Amino acid sequence: MNRLSRLARRWLLLLGLVGSPAGADETLHYPASPGSRPGASLVIHGALDLPQMRPLLESFHREHPGLDLRYRNLTTLALHERFLTAPDEADVLLSSAMPWQYRLANEGHARALESPAARHWPAWARWRYELFAFTFEPIVMVVNMAVIERYGEVRSHADLLALLERHAQALQGRIVTYDPASSGAGYTYAIEESRLSPRYWDLVAALGEAEAELVNTTGEMLEGLIEGRYLIGYNLLGSYARERLADHPRLRIVVPDDYALVTQRLALIPRHSPHPAAAERFIDYLISEAGQTVIAQDTPLGAIHPALTGPGTAVHMRRQHGDALRPIALAPGLLATLDALKREALLARWRREFMRRPRRLRGASPHGL
Amino acid sequence: MTRGDSLYRRLLGLLLLPLLGLGSLFLIQAWGDAQRTANRAFDRLLEAASLAIAEQVQWQDDRLWLDLPPAALEMLATDAEERVFYSLVDGQGRLITGNAELPGDPRQGLEGSDTLLYRHIAWQGLSLRQGTRRTRLEDWGVREPFEVRVAHSREGRDALAAELWHANLAMILAMAALATVGLLLAIRAALTPLTRLRRAIRARDPRTLSPLELSLPRELAELRDTVNELLARMRRVRANQERFIGDASHQLRTPLAGLSARAELALRQDDPARWKEALVAMQATSVRTARLAGQLLSLTRLANPEYRPARAPLELNAIARQAVRDHWASCQRQGVDLGVEASGGDVWIRGIDWLLAEAIGNLIDNACRYGGHCVTVQVENAPPRLVVEDNGPGIPEARRLLMLRPFHRDHDELEGSGLGLAIVDGIARTHGARLQLSAGHDGGGLRVALQFPGDTP
Numbered sequence: 001m002n003r004l005s006r007l008a009r010r011w012l013l014l015l016g017l018v019g020s021p022a023g024a025d026e027t028l029h030y031p032a033s034p035g036s037r038p039g040a041s042l043v044i045h046g047a048l049d050l051p052q053m054r055p056l057l058e059s060f061h062r063e064h065p066g067l068d069l070r071y072r073n074l075t076t077l078a079l080h081e082r083f084l085t086a087p088d089e090a091d092v093l094l095s096s097a098m099p100w101q102y103r104l105a106n107e108g109h110a111r112a113l114e115s116p117a118a119r120h121w122p123a124w125a126r127w128r129y130e131l132f133a134f135t136f137e138p139i140v141m142v143v144n145m146a147v148i149e150r151y152g153e154v155r156s157h158a159d160l161l162a163l164l165e166r167h168a169q170a171l172q173g174r175i176v177t178y179d180p181a182s183s184g185a186g187y188t189y190a191i192e193e194s195r196l197s198p199r200y201w202d203l204v205a206a207l208g209e210a211e212a213e214l215v216n217t218t219g220e221m222l223e224g225l226i227e228g229r230y231l232i233g234y235n236l237l238g239s240y241a242r243e244r245l246a247d248h249p250r251l252r253i254v255v256p257d258d259y260a261l262v263t264q265r266l267a268l269i270p271r272h273s274p275h276p277a278a279a280e281r282f283i284d285y286l287i288s289e290a291g292q293t294v295i296a297q298d299t300p301l302g303a304i305h306p307a308l309t310g311p312g313t314a315v316h317m318r319r320q321h322g323d324a325l326r327p328i329a330l331a332p333g334l335l336a337t338l339d340a341l342k343r344e345a346l347l348a349r350w351r352r353e354f355m356r357r358p359r360r361l362r363g364a365s366p367h368g369l
Numbered sequence: 370m371t372r373g374d375s376l377y378r379r380l381l382g383l384l385l386l387p388l389l390g391l392g393s394l395f396l397i398q399a400w401g402d403a404q405r406t407a408n409r410a411f412d413r414l415l416e417a418a419s420l421a422i423a424e425q426v427q428w429q430d431d432r433l434w435l436d437l438p439p440a441a442l443e444m445l446a447t448d449a450e451e452r453v454f455y456s457l458v459d460g461q462g463r464l465i466t467g468n469a470e471l472p473g474d475p476r477q478g479l480e481g482s483d484t485l486l487y488r489h490i491a492w493q494g495l496s497l498r499q500g501t502r503r504t505r506l507e508d509w510g511v512r513e514p515f516e517v518r519v520a521h522s523r524e525g526r527d528a529l530a531a532e533l534w535h536a537n538l539a540m541i542l543a544m545a546a547l548a549t550v551g552l553l554l555a556i557r558a559a560l561t562p563l564t565r566l567r568r569a570i571r572a573r574d575p576r577t578l579s580p581l582e583l584s585l586p587r588e589l590a591e592l593r594d595t596v597n598e599l600l601a602r603m604r605r606v607r608a609n610q611e612r613f614i615g616d617a618s619h620q621l622r623t624p625l626a627g628l629s630a631r632a633e634l635a636l637r638q639d640d641p642a643r644w645k646e647a648l649v650a651m652q653a654t655s656v657r658t659a660r661l662a663g664q665l666l667s668l669t670r671l672a673n674p675e676y677r678p679a680r681a682p683l684e685l686n687a688i689a690r691q692a693v694r695d696h697w698a699s700c701q702r703q704g705v706d707l708g709v710e711a712s713g714g715d716v717w718i719r720g721i722d723w724l725l726a727e728a729i730g731n732l733i734d735n736a737c738r739y740g741g742h743c744v745t746v747q748v749e750n751a752p753p754r755l756v757v758e759d760n761g762p763g764i765p766e767a768r769r770l771l772m773l774r775p776f777h778r779d780h781d782e783l784e785g786s787g788l789g790l791a792i793v794d795g796i797a798r799t800h801g802a803r804l805q806l807s808a809g810h811d812g813g814g815l816r817v818a819l820q821f822p823g824d825t826p
Contacts, residue, residue, distance in 0.1 A: 103468065106452045108495055128450045195439060332446045332453040333439035341466045345436040 026050055026073040028057055036066035042278040044069075045083070046094035047076045048265065055298035060285050067278055076100065076184075083109075088272035091279035094134075094265055097184065101266035102334040105131040110268040111276060117284045125264065125304050127330040133264035134286045135239070135295060136302035136314040138325060139189060141254040142225050142233040142241055147171075148252065156258040157203060160234065164206035171210050176221045177234040179214030181347050185263075186216075189235050191337050191346055192261055192328055201353045207234070208354035225251055237263070239300040255321050262327040265301070376563070380556045385549065392545045399541065403533035407526040408498070411447075412487050415500030418444045419485065419517045422455060423504055428511045433457065433465045441519075449525035452495060460505075460514040471518040474501040490520065498523055562589050570596075578604045617665050624658040664788045667727065671795030678721050678799070685716040685748045685755055692729035693746055700744065705737045710747040718753050718821045720800050725755070728796040731789040732757035732817050741814065753821040760814040769806040793817070 028050060032040060046053060050073055061069050072090075074082065076097040083093060087109065095101050104110060110130035118129050125133040143154050151167060154160055164171065178186025193200045213230065215221055218237040222244045224230040233241075238253065245251045267286055269279040285291045292305035296312035303313045310316060318325055328334070336342050421441035427434045435457050445453045456467025464470055474486045483504045490499045499520035506513045562585050569583050580597040584590075628651050635647030670676050693709045700707040729746060736744040741759030748755060764772055773794045797804040797819050805818040 106454075107469070108452065108493065191439075332442035335442050335453060335455075335468050336437045336439035338468065339435070339437045339466055341435045342437040345434070 028054065028069075028071040028073075030057060030061040030067075030069040032068040033065040040066050040275075040278065041068035041070070042092070042275055042282060043090050044071045044092045044094065044282065045074055045079050045090040046071060046092075047074060047079050047096055048094055049073060052299045052301060055294050056286070056291065059290065059294045060282060063285065063290075064278075064281060080104075083270065087270055088274055090270060091273040091275045092267060092269055092282055094267050096263060096265045098263065098266055098328055098330075099188065099334040099337040101131060101268060102127070102330060103338060105268055106332070106335065109271055111271050111273060111279075113269060113280050113283055115280065115284050117287050121287050122304065122306060124327060124330070130268060131330060132267045132283060132287055133304060133327075133330065134267055134292070135265040136304050136317065136327070137263050137265075138238040138255050138302075138317065138321075139235050139261040139263060140238040140241055141256060142221070142236055142245065143252050143254050144225070144228075144231040145250045145252060147231050154232070154254060156256045157199075158258055160232070160256075161199070161203050161206055164203075164210050168206070168210045171231060173211050173213065174229075174231040175207060175210050175212040175234060176215055176224055176230040176232070177207060177212055178221075179216060180350055181214075183216045185218075185237070186235065187343065187346070188263075188328070188337055189261055190350060191342075192326075194346065194349075195333070196259055196326065201349075204350060204353040205356045209357035239302060243300040255317075255324070257321060257324045259326050260321060260324050262325050264304075264327060264330075266330075377556060377560060380559075381552065384552055384556070388545070388548055388552070392541060395541050396538065399537035400534055403530040403537065406533055407530035408487075410529060411498065411521075411526040412500065414444055414447070415487060415498065415519050415521070416485055416502075418442065418455075419500050419502040419519045422457070422517045422519065423502055423515075426457065426506065426515060426517070428506055428508050428513060433459050433506075433513060433515055435466055437466070445519060445521045447525040449528055451521040451523075451525055452497075454492070454497065454518075454520040456518045458516040458518065462516075465515070467518070469520075471499060471520055473516065473518070474499070489523075492520065496523055497521065498526065562586055566593065578607070620661060620665075621658065624654050624661070628654050628658070661788075664792060668788055668792050668795060671792065671799055676799070678724075680719040680721055680800070682717055683720045683722055683725065685718060685753060686711040688722060688725050689729065689746045689748050689755065692726050692733070695726070696730060696733045700733065700737055703737055705741060706743045707733065708743075708745045710745055712748040712750045714750060716748055716750045716753045718800075720821070724796045724799065728793045728819065729755070729757060731793050735789045736761060736815070739815075752823070754818050755821075756816060756818040758809050758814060758816040760809060760811075763808055763813055763815045764806065766808075772806070773804070790817075793819075 032038075044057075050071075053071055053073065057069060057071055061067065076095050079093065079095055080097070080100055083090065083104070093101070093104075105127060112129045113132075114129050118126070118132070121132060141154065141160065147163075148154065151163055154163055164175070178189065180187040180190040190200075212234070213224070215224075218240045221230070221233045221236050222241060225233050226244070226248060238255065241253050245253060267283055269276060269283060273279050287305065289305055289307055292303040292308055292313075295301050296303035296308055296310060300312070302317065305313070306315060308315060309319075314325075418441045421438055421444065422435065425436050425438055425441075427436075437455075442453050442455065445451060445455075454467070454469040454471055456469060456471045457465040458467075458473070459465055462473060469492070471492065472490060474488060476486055476488075483502065486501045486503075488499055488501075490497050492499075497520040499518060502517040502519075503514070504517070505515065566581075566583060566585060566589055569581060573581075578600045580600055581593050583593060585593055631647050631651050631654070635644050638644070689709050689711065693707055697707050733744055733746070736757060736759035739759075739761050741761035743760045745758050746756070747758065772790045774791060794804050800819070800821060802819045802821045805816075805820060807816045807818070808814065809816050
């Protein structure tokens, strides 16, 4: 496994750049209520920020006050490294790094949960009762109203492509997106989008022509958009964008109506979990109507439970955006994402496409255009 | 026979047992078939996936290169959500890429061409089916061999095999149930004639000996015919008994009537000399009658098939000499020449001495009574044989067998009961000997021979 783990480590470094800009070791601790049975405890490792996790944990702890509940917020990288070195430390792993969670389950590191709630969970949002998707977060574009006012609505990838092709000059350097070479999430989206349509490569070429800025996190993109450095952000994590842009009416969140990837956070119970019963209770809660209601109402994450229909639920988003929503499938295709050669091949292609069209910018072109 | 033994159960057992065995064989076969079919169907996935991967293998930057198609991995997972593993290995067995270091397949494929090997493996506690494709690059200048190994867990194939097997199981069980019901009905139907036969026998009057009239299948018809033969024999025996009783009563009534008449006649007279004369005559008649009764008794006893007296080793020459000595005086009185021709050595048989003496006595008596003047008792060896020959008129061949029947006399006018030869016949049968009637050695007279079984013991 030496070579494999070396590859894995390199990969984790990349995935570690995804999402949460969490500090080294943030924890939440809910001690068991006095007088309850000693020894009943639950350790959750998650790559999910405390503000989003707190309402969930509080609500769960209200239902099970006898549990000594400890949540440790880690980066996806730290979460996986910690799991690989101590597979019997955590009772539940929550992570947005879908390929890695899938790989762990695929290799048999997860424990199956066959509760009634698990059986009723939609088949597309779980894998073998070992892996449960509990959030529903579309990948969105953010467009400054100035662009819309000047060039018209941007509703889809096709609109964006047309806009870039027509007004590349004007938008030069004002577009921002993930750098697939250094961001795991960006790479995952690139691989999924390239599978969805070959026109993705035209979009990459157009982004290259417009000299799009490449960054590593949604946070950086939002920062630049709010500051006005960028007019268009492409492929942002919708849940974060909604939260940050709530009081920026000039920045419009666009869920593309031709297709919009939907990423999901995955929960699993490690096979060597020290408190499997408590872990099962937590997952049951996470996918229960109560837990999902908390997700829909108190977090920007998006609830999957089919019985919930209000704002912030998958049902609601589907009703708004129809078939355009494409949840990333919990399928072996995710394993291809982790293949080192595949990654090199895709990134090589991506770079090639990004550089395909001649640069028009600031006389920097070698051809002096 | 135990109480539980019955033809019905025996047939059912004997037929159900092979049926059960056959059914089990079918089930095992169906299980194997289901496994094979499921494996074949799912091995196609391994084949397609490994091919899809192998097609993407290239030579780039002086090394093997793979642009892994995600669809190749998706192919390996069905609705059963199998775990999926793949690896690309170069000619030296080094891992190029993959999500698991799958073991190589030690088997040799066909040399030089694209080969695909399937097998079950246990990998890190998982039970997997692995497909190994050995092939080589067919690039312009490069002929690099490589191996694509794909594997997936077995939930899908196990589920398909179980489904196929359950379908077969249901069919085989239904067939077995139908066969059992059919068997029950068939055996019941086949045994109906037996019930009819039993009812027919039970319904009969115990005194009737008339044959059973019943149409039956061949096997039972044989039984019916055997029973009918037995009944016919019983009818003949009963007819014989009735005639014998009639004859015997008749034979005894005549001398008793004579005695009665003689006594009555004597009582009318007063002369003691007459009385004495009558008493002498009556004594002679009663002696004859007593002898007749004795003969009837021994005949009845001999005719009883249950009568098995113990037999002892006997020497025939001695028996013959003793018999001649016993009868010599009475023969002499009647002017008959009685002689014995003993065999050279001792002739031993197993028998009852008094019965044989009775037989010889009867034969000598008959010979004297029916006009023989010269009676010879002979003993022959190998086979042991006792012969009484006379030079009387003899019996025509056609009537000889009749003589063996009780109360049959060749000449009614002659004195005698007609039981002699019948008794000899009975004695012969008691000894297991054959009674032969033939003409004397010079063509006249009668020669009666008892041929005993076996040689001298």
